[in-house]
Amino acid sequence: MRLQSRGAGLLTPTQAALPPFDLLRPTSLADARAVLADRPEAVIAAGCTDLVAAIREGLVPSTLVSLRNLDELRTVEHDGTALRIGALNTHHDGSAHPVLGAALPELADAWSAIATVRIRFRATVGGNLMARRYRYEMPVILGALETAMEFSTAAGERRCTVDEFVRRDPAAPEGRTLLHTLSVDTASLVAFRYDRSMRPVTTVALAVRRSRDGLRLTAGVGSEYRRAVLVRTDVPVAEVTAIDHAGAAHEMAGQLPDRVGDYAGSARYRRRIVEVLLRRQLEAAA
Known part of the structure; x- marks a missing residue:
């Protein structure tokens, strides 16, 4: 994939250029919520490994919302009873985080083994789940842990388990909302x-x-x-x-x-x- 010199957009291997689109870069979760409320058709870009694949498969975004500046979605926290993982953590950064290693080392080990090195440093855990691709391993790992997915939607905050999300219609509205946190109960x-x-x-x-x-x-x-x-x-x-x-x-x-x-x-x-x-x-x- 490459860029056209006159700025027409990305070219797929079929040589079909993307038409112009709006690129928005919110700097906070609140800004991102506002953007999604105003533009429900927007496509969210995190690590972009799946976004590129989707474009090759025919996706034509009119609005792209980059989450790159949302550092608040890269946190990993544990209060002794619940482990909270920001959806923007890459496979490498998330699995290597010291809080995760101390709270749930078995999850850190499992997470550290997936994907290739190139993908591990780019792809995010949120993108891995939202892509709904059968071959991805985080739905299996986090599904067994009964992990809760926390979303921001135009109607407010919403939660569901990974298993519930995987079993839902991929065309359902949550596919266009913002997954910001994953929560694992560690107390039990x-x-x-x-x-x-x-x-x-x-x-x-x-x-x-x-x-x-x-x-x-x-x-x-x-x-x-x-x-x-x-x-x-x-x-x-x-x-x-x-x-x-x-x-x-x-x-x-x-x-x-x-x-x-x-x-x-x-x-x-x-x-x-x-x-x-x-x-x-x-x-x-x-």
């Missing part, structure tokens, strides 16, 4: 593991949380070819060591719908892989 979290050894066929993230009656297990299952899926089970024990690892893994893998199957592996094959990986994760957590 007992253990977290992520296994990408079988990627691209399957990746599995597992979170173990304390519940009123024992422990709740939540697993995110993804692949390069299908939307991420969450499966859950509750076990009436107080410690991970007391869980029937094989039984819990078998039950959770059995919840996977038939749609997890594709040309790279049948649903039965994926259930078996997920069962083995979940058992190993539970054993490691114990």
Whole structure:
């Protein structure tokens, strides 16, 4: 991709030039909210790795809102009960942040392993989620952690979980609003593991949380070819060591719908892989 000398815009490999568009650069979250309220058709630009791909796929923005100057969306904070991650953190900066490393090192390790070096220094965690691409790993990782996504919309603030967002219609209005923060409950979290050894066929993230009656297990299952899926089970024990690892893994893998199957592996094959990986994760957590 390259620029035309007369300023007609970016050229895709098909040699089709983008028509002129308005480029806005808000300097605060409040400014960004105002811009989006005034221009609901605006396309948001963060790391731009997915924006370039979308343009190549036919996106023609009339207004582009760059978040580059919003440093307040690059914070990582932990108050002992909740971990809050700004959506503008790149994969490199976010995973290497000392607050994340101290609060949830397993998430830092999982996050640090995804993507290529070039993408890690440019792409943002918010963009990774908003792109809704099956092969991206953060929906699996953050979905298992039951992460809340916090949006600014023309109607005000709104929250939903990563799993809820992934399952919604991509044409829904939230796709054009501003994701500013990701929030993870750490108070009830007992253990977290992520296994990408079988990627691209399957990746599995597992979170173990304390519940009123024992422990709740939540697993995110993804692949390069299908939307991420969450499966859950509750076990009436107080410690991970007391869980029937094989039984819990078998039950959770059995919840996977038939749609997890594709040309790279049948649903039965994926259930078996997920069962083995979940058992190993539970054993490691114990």
